[in-house]
Amino acid sequence: MKIGVVSMRKNIGNLTRKPIPLLLAILAVLLVAIAIFEPWWSTNTSPELQMLSNSTMSINAGLFRTLNVATTNATDGTANAASFGITNATAYLDPIFQPLNADRLDGNLTTAFIFSVANLTVAQQANQIANDTNLTLALVITGFVLAIMMTFLTIMVITRNMPVERYAYLIGVLAVAVLLLAPLQMYNNVAGFSGSLTLDIKDSPWYGQSLATWGPSTGWFLTLAAALVEIVCLLPIRKAYAERRRGLVPGLKMDQSKVVTG
Amino acid sequence: MERQKNTFAIASLAGGILILLNIILIAMNGGPIVLSSSTQSIDALLQNSSPFWFRIAFGIRDYSGSTSLAVGAVLATIIIYLAVTLYESARNAQLFSFLIIVLTAVTLLYGGGFIIGSILAFIGAALMYEEPKKFNQTLMGKMLDSMRASSQIFEHFAQESPVREGAIVILFANLLSGIGNGIFAFNVTKITGAANAVVPFQILYTNRLGLDTSIVQTPVILMGLGILKWVILSLVLFLVAVNLFGNKASLASVATLTGFAYAPVALQVFTPFIFASNPYQTQWSLLVFLLTNLWAAVILIAGMKQIMNVSYTKSAATVISCGGIYTLINYLVLTQVNIPNYIRFQIQPAETMLFLTSIAIALPILFMGSKKASS
Numbered sequence: 001m002k003i004g005v006v007s008m009r010k011n012i013g014n015l016t017r018k019p020i021p022l023l024l025a026i027l028a029v030l031l032v033a034i035a036i037f038e039p040w041w042s043t044n045t046s047p048e049l050q051m052l053s054n055s056t057m058s059i060n061a062g063l064f065r066t067l068n069v070a071t072t073n074a075t076d077g078t079a080n081a082a083s084f085g086i087t088n089a090t091a092y093l094d095p096i097f098q099p100l101n102a103d104r105l106d107g108n109l110t111t112a113f114i115f116s117v118a119n120l121t122v123a124q125q126a127n128q129i130a131n132d133t134n135l136t137l138a139l140v141i142t143g144f145v146l147a148i149m150m151t152f153l154t155i156m157v158i159t160r161n162m163p164v165e166r167y168a169y170l171i172g173v174l175a176v177a178v179l180l181l182a183p184l185q186m187y188n189n190v191a192g193f194s195g196s197l198t199l200d201i202k203d204s205p206w207y208g209q210s211l212a213t214w215g216p217s218t219g220w221f222l223t224l225a226a227a228l229v230e231i232v233c234l235l236p237i238r239k240a241y242a243e244r245r246r247g248l249v250p251g252l253k254m255d256q257s258k259v260v261t262g
Numbered sequence: 263m264e265r266q267k268n269t270f271a272i273a274s275l276a277g278g279i280l281i282l283l284n285i286i287l288i289a290m291n292g293g294p295i296v297l298s299s300s301t302q303s304i305d306a307l308l309q310n311s312s313p314f315w316f317r318i319a320f321g322i323r324d325y326s327g328s329t330s331l332a333v334g335a336v337l338a339t340i341i342i343y344l345a346v347t348l349y350e351s352a353r354n355a356q357l358f359s360f361l362i363i364v365l366t367a368v369t370l371l372y373g374g375g376f377i378i379g380s381i382l383a384f385i386g387a388a389l390m391y392e393e394p395k396k397f398n399q400t401l402m403g404k405m406l407d408s409m410r411a412s413s414q415i416f417e418h419f420a421q422e423s424p425v426r427e428g429a430i431v432i433l434f435a436n437l438l439s440g441i442g443n444g445i446f447a448f449n450v451t452k453i454t455g456a457a458n459a460v461v462p463f464q465i466l467y468t469n470r471l472g473l474d475t476s477i478v479q480t481p482v483i484l485m486g487l488g489i490l491k492w493v494i495l496s497l498v499l500f501l502v503a504v505n506l507f508g509n510k511a512s513l514a515s516v517a518t519l520t521g522f523a524y525a526p527v528a529l530q531v532f533t534p535f536i537f538a539s540n541p542y543q544t545q546w547s548l549l550v551f552l553l554t555n556l557w558a559a560v561i562l563i564a565g566m567k568q569i570m571n572v573s574y575t576k577s578a579a580t581v582i583s584c585g586g587i588y589t590l591i592n593y594l595v596l597t598q599v600n601i602p603n604y605i606r607f608q609i610q611p612a613e614t615m616l617f618l619t620s621i622a623i624a625l626p627i628l629f630m631g632s633k634k635a636s637s
Contacts, residue, residue: 020275020346027279044292047468048460051304058292194328205458213292215328221289224332225282228339232346239350 021233022158025151025172028229032144032179035222036063040136040186041129041193043214048199048206060217061129063137125214128190135189139182140223146175147230154237165241172234179227183220266397270390271349274362277383278341280375281366284320285334288372294321294469295373304463307539308453316538316546319469320373334372341365341383348390355393362387377532401427408522411561416519416568423514428521429489435524436488438531439554440481443547444603445534448477450543451603466537480603487596488524494591496520498584499566507580507630509570519565526557547605559585579626586622593619 039060050056055073062068065085072079153168187193194215199206287295298317306312325334344358344365366374366383374380388402397403398415404427407415452472453462464470496517503509503516530550538546559581567577593615597606609615 020272020349024342024346038290042292047293048463051463051467205460209460209464216289217292218286218290220328221286221331221335225286225335225339228335229282229342232339232343235343236346236350 019158021236022151022154024229024233025147025154028226028233029144029147029151031222031226031229032140032147035219035226036137036140036144038062038219038222039068039217040133040183040219041125041190041214042217043125043212045212046196046210048209049211052206057212059126059214061126061133063133063140063219065130065133067126125190125192129186132186132189136182136186139178139185143175143179143182143223143227146171146178147226150175150230150237154233157240163244165237165244169234169237169241172230172237176227176230176234179223179230183216183224186220187216267352267390267393268349270386270393271345273386274383274390275342275345275349275386277366277375277379277381277386278338278345278362280379281341281369281372281383282335282338282375284373284375284379285331285338285369288321288326289328289331293326294319294323296467296469298467302539304459304467307466308459308462310540312539312541314539314542316536316542317466318536320376320535321469322371322473323464323468323470325371331372334369337365337369338372338375341369345383345386352393355390359387359391359393363391377535401430405431405522405525408561408565409525409557411564413564413568415522416565419518419522419565420511420515420569423512423518425514425517425521428518429492431521432488432492432524433485435526435528436484437481438528440484441477442531442533443484443605444477444480445471445473446547447480447603447605448472448474449534449537450547450605453537453543454540471534476602480601483599483601484604487599487601491588491592491596492517492520492524495584495588498587498591499562499580502584502587503566503570503580506583506627507576509572509576509580511566511569515569516566519562519569523558523561523565526554526561529554544605548607551607576630579630582622583626586619589622590616590619 039062041061042058044058045053045056054075055071057071058069060068066083067085068081068083070079070081150168150172153162153164153171156162157165157168194213196213197211199209199211284295296317296319299315300313302313302315307315324330341362344362348355348358362383366380366387369375370380375383385402385406389397389400392400392402395403398407398418404415404418404424449465449471453465456462465472496513499520500511500513500516503511533547533550536546537543562581563574563578566572566580567574570577570580572580593608593612597608609618
């Protein structure tokens, strides 16, 4: 005969004993929070061009419709940084690119040429991104709120033993969907979202090498990572929900270590 | 047992998180994370008398595009998911652990979670694979115990002699060593044979490593040679220890110890993470080679002491003497094999090498005497 000793634990088993899903949910929330303020699209001079021209350039576009441009020139030791509205890109970028120097490049190719191409590309992309940021920002903030709600409900399950795993799971699924949609729709909606500019002078040893690249940046990747992390924490929550449905009453768990066989 | 299982899963989980973090940092950086010792121009680095310079890189440039990084992030998340699943339940432990090992190997292309992440994920998964065995009963546990020269594991080798596991360690260590050496040597050849500064610049400054199918040959040949070397060294150790010095040991226990002593050689897989300026390129590879092989020698000395039940001096004398014979056979026979993409270290000229090996063989015998002399 087996006598099961029912231990009146304060908290339910799965999520409480193993709090890793909660930690991952908090990690996902933090990642989205950082992603909101980080650049979502950027263009940078390649290491090859940095070496050849002794200068660097980076342009970052965030979700708040601003472009941040930073340039450095090691030859004369200058560094410039500017921030302006994303729709005014063309007007602002020209004077910033002019001082950059690439004396070591092939005679036929001047820095002005490279950067005017980059300038056009950036301006074109910037306008497209400007049209898209409102939707992306709305999606990310929605995903952020949903992720917070899911984390809050998970905490309620663990600390208050509230039977809300089902809601935590459903809200989590929504959060994942929205957080995945935000970067993917931006990637899809902005034509030429990522690309590169290569050197097109056949006589140069650097022919075909990348001069500048543009594409998704920190915020874009962090949101994608947050969505993936959120998926991982959904699985134990679903398991906890299934256990509760199967009748494993919260707070009443069979403690196998105290089973007496007689 | 539950606690042990959780520790293994947490190790894999921590590894997965570090791998994901590494990928996010590559995305933020816009390319691989390259940390160099100082700022030097590419022209200066390619001179024969260039200044000392080295760099460590996490992530390969050709795998740092947005699509590649998105794939990497998904792979890292799968590692995290599998680790969390293993933490929750030991069901499908073998399958999930195997998947973590495979994915961890792939994520080395993305920097492997600053190396530490891949080591943690791999060790956790390898230990989990043999659940519910205790740590020191698993193959990975035995390897780690051997690497820290634990006396208990050498006692285990003396009593149970798991030769098959020794052979697996040989294959494993040579596989990883071959991959590391193959990639490193292939890229060093590209740097030294470059017609202009483009390729050296891209390898040294941006970690645009060349990966060629010929690199596959290196680990395959090294695995075959590794088994031969293992048999030779085990036989030499056994014959010298038992027949010459009159100690008691079984061939199986000596072979097991020799196999596990090769475990540090697996660390050579990390050689291509660091590249240096022109004259220091091969010195870096030599340093890794020497350190891992010296580590293996230390394991052999500690293990032979335990197996033969003798002092450290006698054990060291036996290992040095056998090392001399082994080096000689290796030089005369095995170095004739042509291994592609492999930096081979030899003492030159041959007379110096022969002199040093003769000393290594003769001195221990002269000081300790043979079985007949000592008895």
